[in-house]
Each structure stands twice: as structure tokens, then as C-alpha cells.
Amino acid sequence: MKKLVNKVITSLGRDGYQLDKSISSYHLIGILFSKGIQAVRGVFLKPFLKESKGLIFLGKNVKITAKSKISFGRTIIIGNNVFINALCKEGLMFGNNVSVGDNTIIECTGVISHLGQGIKVGNNVGFAQNCFIQVRGKVVIGNNVIFGPNSSVFSENHNFSSLDVPINMQGVNRKGVVIEDGVWIASGAKILDGVIVGKNSIVAAGAVINKDVPPNSIVGGIPGKILKYRN
Amino acid sequence: MKKLVNKVITSLGRDGYQLDKSISSYHLIGILFSKGIQAVRGVFLKPFLKESKGLIFLGKNVKITAKSKISFGRTIIIGNNVFINALCKEGLMFGNNVSVGDNTIIECTGVISHLGQGIKVGNNVGFAQNCFIQVRGKVVIGNNVIFGPNSSVFSENHNFSSLDVPINMQGVNRKGVVIEDGVWIASGAKILDGVIVGKNSIVAAGAVINKDVPPNSIVGGIPGKILKYRN
Amino acid sequence: MKKLVNKVITSLGRDGYQLDKSISSYHLIGILFSKGIQAVRGVFLKPFLKESKGLIFLGKNVKITAKSKISFGRTIIIGNNVFINALCKEGLMFGNNVSVGDNTIIECTGVISHLGQGIKVGNNVGFAQNCFIQVRGKVVIGNNVIFGPNSSVFSENHNFSSLDVPINMQGVNRKGVVIEDGVWIASGAKILDGVIVGKNSIVAAGAVINKDVPPNSIVGGIPGKILKYRN
Numbered sequence: 188m189k190k191l192v193n194k195v196i197t198s199l200g201r202d203g204y205q206l207d208k209s210i211s212s213y214h215l216i217g218i219l220f221s222k223g224i225q226a227v228r229g230v231f232l233k234p235f236l237k238e239s240k241g242l243i244f245l246g247k248n249v250k251i252t253a254k255s256k257i258s259f260g261r262t263i264i265i266g267n268n269v270f271i272n273a274l275c276k277e278g279l280m281f282g283n284n285v286s287v288g289d290n291t292i293i294e295c296t297g298v299i300s301h302l303g304q305g306i307k308v309g310n311n312v313g314f315a316q317n318c319f320i321q322v323r324g325k326v327v328i329g330n331n332v333i334f335g336p337n338s339s340v341f342s343e344n345h346n347f348s349s350l351d352v353p354i355n356m357q358g359v360n361r362k363g364v365v366i367e368d369g370v371w372i373a374s375g376a377k378i379l380d381g382v383i384v385g386k387n388s389i390v391a392a393g394a395v396i397n398k399d400v401p402p403n404s405i406v407g408g409i410p411g412k413i414l415k416y417r418n
Numbered sequence: 419m420k421k422l423v424n425k426v427i428t429s430l431g432r433d434g435y436q437l438d439k440s441i442s443s444y445h446l447i448g449i450l451f452s453k454g455i456q457a458v459r460g461v462f463l464k465p466f467l468k469e470s471k472g473l474i475f476l477g478k479n480v481k482i483t484a485k486s487k488i489s490f491g492r493t494i495i496i497g498n499n500v501f502i503n504a505l506c507k508e509g510l511m512f513g514n515n516v517s518v519g520d521n522t523i524i525e526c527t528g529v530i531s532h533l534g535q536g537i538k539v540g541n542n543v544g545f546a547q548n549c550f551i552q553v554r555g556k557v558v559i560g561n562n563v564i565f566g567p568n569s570s571v572f573s574e575n576h577n578f579s580s581l582d583v584p585i586n587m588q589g590v591n592r593k594g595v596v597i598e599d600g601v602w603i604a605s606g607a608k609i610l611d612g613v614i615v616g617k618n619s620i621v622a623a624g625a626v627i628n629k630d631v632p633p634n635s636i637v638g639g640i641p642g643k644i645l646k647y648r649n
Numbered sequence: 650m651k652k653l654v655n656k657v658i659t660s661l662g663r664d665g666y667q668l669d670k671s672i673s674s675y676h677l678i679g680i681l682f683s684k685g686i687q688a689v690r691g692v693f694l695k696p697f698l699k700e701s702k703g704l705i706f707l708g709k710n711v712k713i714t715a716k717s718k719i720s721f722g723r724t725i726i727i728g729n730n731v732f733i734n735a736l737c738k739e740g741l742m743f744g745n746n747v748s749v750g751d752n753t754i755i756e757c758t759g760v761i762s763h764l765g766q767g768i769k770v771g772n773n774v775g776f777a778q779n780c781f782i783q784v785r786g787k788v789v790i791g792n793n794v795i796f797g798p799n800s801s802v803f804s805e806n807h808n809f810s811s812l813d814v815p816i817n818m819q820g821v822n823r824k825g826v827v828i829e830d831g832v833w834i835a836s837g838a839k840i841l842d843g844v845i846v847g848k849n850s851i852v853a854a855g856a857v858i859n860k861d862v863p864p865n866s867i868v869g870g871i872p873g874k875i876l877k878y879r880n
Contacts, residue, residue, distance in 0.1 A: 207764040209738050214715055218736075218761060221714075247712075250478075250498065252452075253445055267712065267732070270498070270520060274449075276440050289732060289754065292520065292547055299449060302438040311817060316754055316781060319547060319567050319605075331815035333807065336781050337568075337799075341623075345564065345602055350618060350634060350648055353562035353600045355542060369815045371807055374781075375839055375857075377606055377623050387812060392803075392839050393857040393871045395606075395624040403812060408871050409624045409639050417812055481709075481729065483683075484676055501729070501751060505680075507671050523751065523778055530680060533669040550778060550798050550836075568799075572854075576795065576833055581849060581865060581879055584793035584831045586773060608837055608854050626837075626855040640855045640870050 188212060192219070199242070199262050200284050229263075237278065239263075246289065253278075253295075260285065260310065272296050275322055277305025281312075288316035288336065295322035297343070304342075304363065308332075315374075324363030324380060332366055335374035335392065340364050344380045367402070387417065419443060423450070430473070430493050431515050460494075468509065470494075477520065484509075484526075491516065491541065503527050506553055508536025512543075519547035519567065526553035528574070535573075535594065539563075546605075555594030555611060563597055566605035566623065571595050575611045598633070618648065650674060654681070661704065661724050662746050691725075699740065701725075708751065715740075715757075722747065722772065734758050737784055739767025743774075750778035750798065757784035759805070766804075766825065770794075777836075786825030786842060794828055797836035797854065802826050806842045829864070849879065 189206050192215065196204040206215070222244060229243030235254035241261030251257070251271045256278035263281055265271075266289035273279040275295035287293070291314050295303040303322040309330035316336045320326065323343035342364050346357040362381035369387040372378065376390045384390065384400045391407030391414065400406050403417045420437050423446065427435040437446070453475060460474030466485040472492030482488070482502045487509035494512055496502075497520035504510040506526035518524070522545050526534040534553040540561035547567045551557065554574035573595045577588040593612035600618040603609065607621045615621065615631045622638030622645065631637050634648045651668050654677065658666040668677070684706060691705030697716040703723030713719070713733045718740035725743055727733075728751035735741040737757035749755070753776050757765040765784040771792035778798045782788065785805035804826050808819040824843035831849040834840065838852045846852065846862045853869030853876065862868050865879045 205762055207762055209764055210736070210761060213717075214736055215761075217714070248479075248710075252448070255444075268499070268730075274441070274445055290521070290752070294547070299441060299446075300436050300438055302440055311815070313817065316756070317548075317779075321567070331817050333817050336783070336801065339567065339605065341605060347602065347620060347648065353542070354602045354618075354620070355544065355562050355564050371809065371816045374801065374803060375606075375837075379623060387816075389809060389816070391857070391871075392841060392859075393624065393855065395622070397623075409622075417809065479710075483679070486675075499730070505672070505676055521752070525778070530672060530677075531667055531669055533671055548779075552798070570798065570836065572836060578833065578851060578879065584773070585833045585849075585851070586775065586793050586795050606837075610854060624855065626853070628854075640853075 188215065225264075241283070256295075257281075263287075266291065266316070270294070274299075275303035275305050277325070279305065279322075280307045282308060282310035282330065284311045285313070287314045288318065290316055291318040291320070293320040293322065297321075297323050301359075304361070309368065323359065324361035326364050328366045329368035329370070329386075331369045333371045335372060335376070337375040338372045338377070340366070340378045342380050389417070419446065456495075472514070487526075488512075494518075497522065497547070501525070505530075506534035506536050508556070510536065510553075511538045513539060513541035513561065515542045516544070518545045519549065521547055522549040522551070524551040524553065528552075528554050532590075535592070540599070554590065555592035557595050559597045560599035560601070560617070562600045564602045566603060566607070568606040569603045569608070571597070571609045573611050620648070650677065687726075703745070718757075719743075725749075728753065728778070732756070736761075737765035737767050739787070741767065741784075742769045744770060744772035744792065746773045747775070749776045750780065752778055753780040753782070755782040755784065759783075759785050763821075766823070771830065785821065786823035788826050790828045791830035791832070791848070793831045795833045797834060797838065799837040800834045800839070802828070802840045804842050851879070 225244035228245035233239045236257045238258040244264045246267035248268045253274035256273040258280045260283035262284050264286035268290045271293045304325040306322045306326040308328045312332045314334045319339040321341045343359045343361045345354050347354045365383040367386040371389045373392040376394045379397045385402030387403050388400045389405045394407045394411040395409045396411040405414045407414050456475035459476035464470045467488045469489040475495045477498035479499045484505035487504040489511045491514035493515050495517035499521045502524045535556040537553045537557040539559045543563045545565045549565050550570040552572045574590045574592045576585050578585045596614040598617040601615050602620045604623040607625045610628045616633030618634050619631050620636045625638045625642040626640045627642040636645045638645050687706035690707035695701045698719045700720040706726045708729035710730045715736035718735040720742045722745035724746050726748035730752045733755045766787040768784045768788040770790045774794045776796045780796050781801040783803045805821045805823045807816050809816045827845040829848040833851045835854040838856045841859045847864030849865050850862045851867045856869045856873040857871045858873040867876045869876050
């Protein structure tokens with residue numbers, strides 16, 4: 188049975204997939220059963236989306252609003268308790284092999300008096316558990332990007348130039364965020380509005396990034412600073 | 419229809435409200451329907467509260483315990499999966515226009531051998547998603563305060579003066595926290611026990627604040643330091 | 650009635666337990682009722698576990714997979730919305746008096762092509778709300794350890810030696826984590842793979858720990874540095 192599973196997963200887009208040898212058939216059947224239920228949930232989601240090119244595995248207690256604004260590529264995996272609100276100007280677009288971990292929030296509306304712009308995610312991108320992706324300005328995420336657990340992206344900032352008006356009445360400022368191909372955003376890191384994270388860079392755990400990150404660099408700390416280059 | 423919605427929201431306390439022009443009628447109806455359900459849930463909550471002066475919009479899977487310890491002002495918005503435990507000595511008191519984002523936890527009990535003191539929140543206060551407000555010592559939050567996603571407040575600390583007894587058996591220390599009017603606590607920031615955050619100050623993303631913050635200042639880093647003043 | 654409750658809780662392993670005098674009988678009955686339901690849920694979980702030596706208090710919406718890989722000591726408390734995935738090589742083992750806060754995730758599988766090693770937790774250990782415990786390499790947690798809200802443990806790291814292959818295709822590296830007796834991991838702190846946190850040490854709020862922590866020390870910051878010693 189394991190061989191069959193290896194073949195099926197390989198055919199879904201993961202080359203040379205091999206199950207761990209210590210998984211018992213009992214647990215494997217449990218996993219397959221659970222994956223089957225997730226795929227069935229996905230079938231019921233599909234017709235409501237703007238576009239969907241392949242299988243969708245949908246966890247429990249997932250809440251997705253403005254489904255007609257969503258385009259999915261092939262093999263999309265959405266964990267339990269995920270909340271995706273796709274109501275925004277340009278919608279939400281995922282490439283192939285995108286996974287969204289448990290409890291992750293992708294929030295594109297903000298306030299209905301001022302919708303978010305939109306989000307575009309490339310191929311082979313993984314959001315781990317408890318991520319928070321705030322879409323206000325445009326958010327563009329490349330291919331092969333890893334988001335660690337608890338990491339977050341913000342694409343707006345409060346204005347605070349006046350001391351005479353409370354900040355929550357001064358409105359917001361939206362520049363958008365770009366995360367280029369091959370980036371790893373480690374656990375708990377925060378990417379703030381206006382930032383471009385360059386190709387193949389690594390944002391270390393817990394970092395707060397408020398300035399552009401050059402390609403091939405490793406940045407960390409609060410505020411994020413270049414620690415070294417990857418070469 | 420949009421004009422009508424603008425008027426209704428304005429009358430609920432948001433002056434000059436204007437819907438985003440790119441919202442379709444289809445999505446607007448969805449939002450209104452969902453707000454309607456939230457308001458109905460609120461109606462069923464109201465009689466159990468100590469006091470409630472206006473509408474309550476209540477999300478899905480909200481868990482509220484010790485409801486009789488809660489006083490709400492006008493127009494309270496509680497997101498999905500919020501957990502509020504109000505069992506404490508002085509209870510939980512919200513002013514007008516307070517919103518609590520998805521998954522946020524406001525926990526006032528701690529342990530039933532030593533209840534928390536209580537929490538008082540002013541008008542026009544927003545807690546974003548995934549906030550954690552720990553009420554042990556008294557927590558006082560002014561008007562027009564913004565809590566970014568994942569920010570937290572702690573109002574107790576473990577004692578650790580002895581090396582001969584494990585910390586979890588040395589008990590706790592509770593001083594309480596005060597956050598004055600007009601403060602912005604940015605994403606992921608942590609306010610620790612004993613701290614007063616002065617009027618109109620900004621606590622930057624990811625900061626850990628263990629000392630008082632003077633008014634009109636911007637603080638950041640771990641531990642939090644004054645970065646500049648707002649003027 | 651309060652006296653009776655004090656006696657029962659003392660007999661469950663907490664010496665000299667005393668309820669807070671300000672709890673009303675009304676709220677106390679509510680708490681007892683809710684604890685009763687949690688204990689009943691625990692009774693239904695027990696037969697599926699590998700081993701369970703005492704009472705289990707189980708919250709709402711808890712998801713536990715690979716139950717047959719779990720060994721529980723006496724008096725285990727699992728909060729609401731907790732997710733425990735125990736599918737790994739050596740399983741999950743809890744000592745006595747272990748509590749797991751709301752929304753906490755203990756994830757032992759990672760990917761089914763490469764299962765996690767296992768986790769062993771001592772006696773009198775508390776995981777607060779929103780903790781994230783990633784079990785890939787072996788995770789060993791001693792007795793009397795406190796995990797603050799939002800703290801996390803990681804026991805794998807992505808490899809990133811090559812610039813020609815995306816990081817998400819370079820595989821991972823697993824060393825494991827050891828947290829010795831009496832440690833306090835404060836709110837939001839992150840313990841990264843390969844780290845040993847020595848006996849009785851304190852990891853300050855928001856710290857990111859990527860190197861071993863000597864016993865009896867207080868460490869903080871990003872990356873974590875020794876701030877002082879406890880003596």
C-alpha cells in the first residue's frame with residue numbers, strides 16, 4: 188500500500204516522494220481517510236471559486252469569504268481553522284502546490300470603507316500554522332517561499348503625523364509588500380508595509396523587517412539588520 | 419443600497435462613513451446578512467450581561483464565561499473564536515465602539531485560587547486578531563487605543579527569587595497595567611506587568627515593554643527603548 | 650461547598666489548595682460543571698491512549714491524532730481548541746500534572762515522508778495558551794517547566810547551504826531540543842533547534858534562543874544573550 192501512496196503523491200507534483208518507513212498501515216489508513224475527507228470538502232468548495240485548476244484539500248472549520256474572488260492553481264492544501272477573506276479589489280490568486288497551515292488568517296478586506304488591493308502567491312509556497320497575512324496594499328509572493336509558524340505580513344500602517352487627532356482617526360497608508368522567489372521567512376518574523384524581500388533571502392526567527400532586504404542575504408533582529416550574505 | 423448602509427453605519431457612531439466603491443451589491447448583501455446574524459447572536463447574549471447599552475455583534479464560536487461580570491457600552495463587535503473569561507474581582511467593562519478581533523483571548527481568572535482583579539476599556543478601542551490580554555493585576559485601557567494583531571498584555575509575573583524552589587511553586591506578583599488614551603500597540607508587541615504606557619505613544623511591532631513609556635514617544639525593541647518622540 | 654472543592658483539588662495533587670474567597674457559589678458551580686464535562690470527555694479519550702494513569706480534563710474542539718502513541722501521567726488538563734498530533738517514531742509522553750492551554754499546538758509529524766522523533770514531558774509542566782511545540786528532532790522537557798503564552802519550540806531547521814536550489818527543496822536538519830527542570834520560558838519566546846536550556850534558567854519574553862543556555866541564567870533578546878545569573 189505504501190508504494191501506491193508514494194506513486195499517487197508523486198503524481199500530485201512531489202517528485203520521488205517516499206513515506207516514512209515507521210508509519211504503520213493503521214495510521215496510514217487514518218491519514219488517507221482524513222485526506223479523502225479533505226478532498227471531498229474541496230470538491231464542494233470548487234464550484235464557488237473564480238478558478239481552480241486541481242485538487243483542493245480543505246481542513247475542518249475553515250472559513251472562506253468572497254469565494255468568487257479566488258483563483259487556485261493545482262493541489263492546494265488548507266489546514267484546520269483557517270480563515271481566508273478574499274474580498275478585495277483584485278482578489279486572491281494562488282499558484283500550484285500552495286499549503287496554508289492550521290489557524291492561519293489571510294485577511295484582504297480590512298474595512299469595507301476601503302478594501303484591500305489583492306494578493307498573488309506563486310508556486311510551491313507554504314504558510315505554516317498561525318500565520319497572519321494582512322492584505323491592504325498589494326501583496327506579491329514569489330515561488331518557493333516558506334513562511335514559518337506565527338510569521339506575518341502587514342501591508343498597511345497607521346498614519347500618526349498629528350498629535351492632536353487620535354491615531355485611529357488619522358487613517359492608514361498602504362504601500363504593499365513583495366516577497367521574491369526562494370525566500371524563507373522564519374518563525375514569528377514580521378514583514379511590515381512597504382518592504383521588498385529580495386530573492387533567496389532568509390528572515391530570521393522573530394525579526395521585524397521595516398526596510399528592503401537585498402537578495403541572498405540573512406536578516407534578523409528588531410528592527411531587522413543584515414547579519415550576513417548567503418555565499 | 420450603499421447610501422442606506424453608509425447612513426446606518428454613521429448612525430452607529432462612525433461619522434461620515436463611506437463604503438468602498440468597488441464592493442459589489444452581491445458581496446455587500448453577504449456582509450449585511452452576516453452582520454445581521456452577528457447582531458442576532460448579540461441579542462441572545464445581552465440579557466446575561468451585567469449591563470449593555472447598545473448593539474452587540476457576536477461572531478461564531480465565541481466563548482464568554484462569567485457573563486454577569488460584563489458591562490458593555492454601545493456598539494461592541496466580537497470576532498470569531500474569541501474567548502472572554504470575565505470571572506474576576508471587579509469584572510470586565512468596555513466603553514463604546516470596542517471591537518475584538520478573531521481568536522483574541524481576554525482571560526481574567528488565571529487560577530481560581532487567586533482571581534484576577536479586573537479590566538476597564540475606554541471608547542473606540544480595537545483589539546485586532548490573535549491578541550492575548552491577561553488580566554491578573556488591574557488592566558486599565560484608555561480611549562482610542564489600537565492593539566495590532568498578535569499583541570499582548572500581561573499583568574502578572576512569576577516570582578523567582580529562590581533557586582531552591584521551582585518557579586512554578588513560588589507564586590506570582592501582580593502590579594497591573596495602564597495604557598493611556600491614543601496609544602498604538604503595534605503587531606506582536608508585548609506589554610509586561612507593572613507598565614504604564616503614556617498618552618499618544620506608539621509601541622513598535624515586536625517590542626517587549628517592561629518599563630513605563632513616557633507620553634508621545636515611540637518605543638521599540640527587546641527590551642523596549644525610546645526611539646524618538648512624536649513632535 | 651468551597652471546602653469540599655479545596656479538598657478534592659488538593660487530593661488531585663495540588664497541596665494546600667485554596668479557592669479565591671471572592672468566587673460566588675454561582676460561578677463555582679459553573680466551573681465545577683464545566684470541569685465535570687471536561688472529565689467526562691477525558692473518560693472517552695482514555696481507552697484510545699497507549700497509557701493514562703489518572704484523570705484527563707479535555708476542553709472543547711480538541712483534536713488529537715495518533716492517540717495510540719500517547720502516554721499520560723496523572724491529572725492532565727487540555728484546553729479548548731488544542732491540537733495534538735502524536736504521530737511520530739517514539740510517541741508523546743506526559744508526566745503528572747501537565748496542562749496544555751487553549752489553542753496550543755503540539756505537532757509531531759511534520760511530513761509523512763519523515764516523521765518526527767518524539768516528545769517527553771516531565772511532571773508539573775504548564776503550556777499556556779497559543780504555544781507551538783514542533784516535534785521533529787527529539788524534544789525533552791523536564792519537571793516544573795513553565796511555557797508562557799505564545800511561546801514555541803522548534804526542533805528542525807531548513808538547510809540552506811546551496812544558492813542554486815530553493816530552500817524548500819534542500820531538506821531539513823534535526824538536532825532536537827532539551828529544556829531542563831525548573832525552566833521558565835516567558836511569553837512569546839522561541840527555542841530553536843539544537844538548543845539545551847539549562848536547569849532553572851529563565852528565557853525572557855520575546856527572546857529567540859539559538860544557542861545553549863547555561864543553568865540558573867536569565868537570557869533575553871534576539872538572538873538571546875545572557876542578561877544575568879540567578880544568584
